[in-house]
Amino acid sequence: MSLLFELPEVPCVAVLGEHGRYPVRRIFCVGRNYAAHARELGNAVDREAPIWFTKAPAALCHSGETIAYPPGTQDCHYEMELVVALGAAGFEVAAEDAMSLVYGYACGFDMTRRDLQNAAKAKGYPWDTGKDFENGAVIGPITRAEAFGQNAFDPSAEQRITLAKNGETKQDALLSEMIWSLPELIADLSRLYHLAPGDLIYTGTPAGVGPVAPGDRLEGRIEGLEPVVLTIDAI
Template sequence: MKALFETPSTPLVPVAGEVDGFPVHRIFCVGRNYAAHAAEMGAEVDREAPFYFTKPASAVVMAGATVPYPPGTSNLHYEMELVVAIGKPAFRVNSADAMQAVYGYACGLDMTRRDLQNVAKEKGRPWDFAKAFENSAILGTISKAEDVAPIVDQRITLSVGGETRQDAVLSDMVWSVPEIISHLSGYYHLQPGDLIYTGTPSGVGAVVTGDELHGTIEGLEPVSLILGPAE
């Protein structure tokens, strides 16, 4: 059977030291994984289990891009995050074995239409309009896990126009990388190509057309973004 029309190709993310790219399958995002960020959003961390939202693979934009200010919002926020790239199948794995599924890590930006998210929260609706839109998953070059230090307490930062807005350490995460993979694999057959955005520290805020964002995590390739005019 042939397709009726052409569909967008799978996003390929650059990998440090490799010619071939990492094909993105799915994107899972952990919500409220830093207590200070949850507090600044007027929420509390659910310490019984992590929770998630998703973004489509088509939301991926490579670091260094200029993207238009998105439609339907007047309050676009940045959220700087550690991204875990899955390289092996994982289903119902325990925390001790979870890291075997990790291919590598990257810096990422979870762009959020905060005004739409606030409305969704007030009405008890899903966050899709706020999170799963075009150009909302910015991703830096992936570093293979074997080439970087174990994820423990590396510094994570985000600056806008050279001014630091977010500054924390990865050990501030409520749920660690192996705990997240173990928990998520109890509900999904995780596959090579899946990405997990692990949550953002406090300090999130609005950005406008012309802003230049720069995010770093010690030992990883940085992520950057320029916001262009709205379409």
């Protein structure tokens, strides 16, 4: 079978200490997973089930890049998140077995065209245009799960998640403040999809989200992981 045109190579992410790269199959994101963030945007805290949305792998953007201000928006926001990279398949996985699917972790930004998202929410429409766009899923290098022991990192412990814009801290919280823990998130998602290696899960953002402008530099950190950095090109 011949193709009518060539597609870009499969998006992939660097892995610390590995020559090979992690190919990205799908990007899942959970919304309102920190109570304070839900409240700051005027949303109710939903503890019945996680709120899921997706981004296309084409939205992937690597740490250290400089990007143009996203098109179609006047109010693009940063959202700093812990990203989970899956390395095994799973379907209808129990929470106590969910972490066996994890390949590694990374820092990431869920960039959001807030004005488009708010307009869609007001009409009861999907969030797609507010969330899924080029360079909207920024990610740093992946650290393999077993390497976290060397870095005293435990994603269920009191690890800080922070974001600084132009050197000023804007987001500062603990991963333990997540409404839905990592095992709960993976287990819930596995009831909706047949999970597989190459699936990324952006696990939600704490309070303190805000707008970016041309010339801004973002730096997100989680203890034990490589930081994620993004610059918005000056006009």
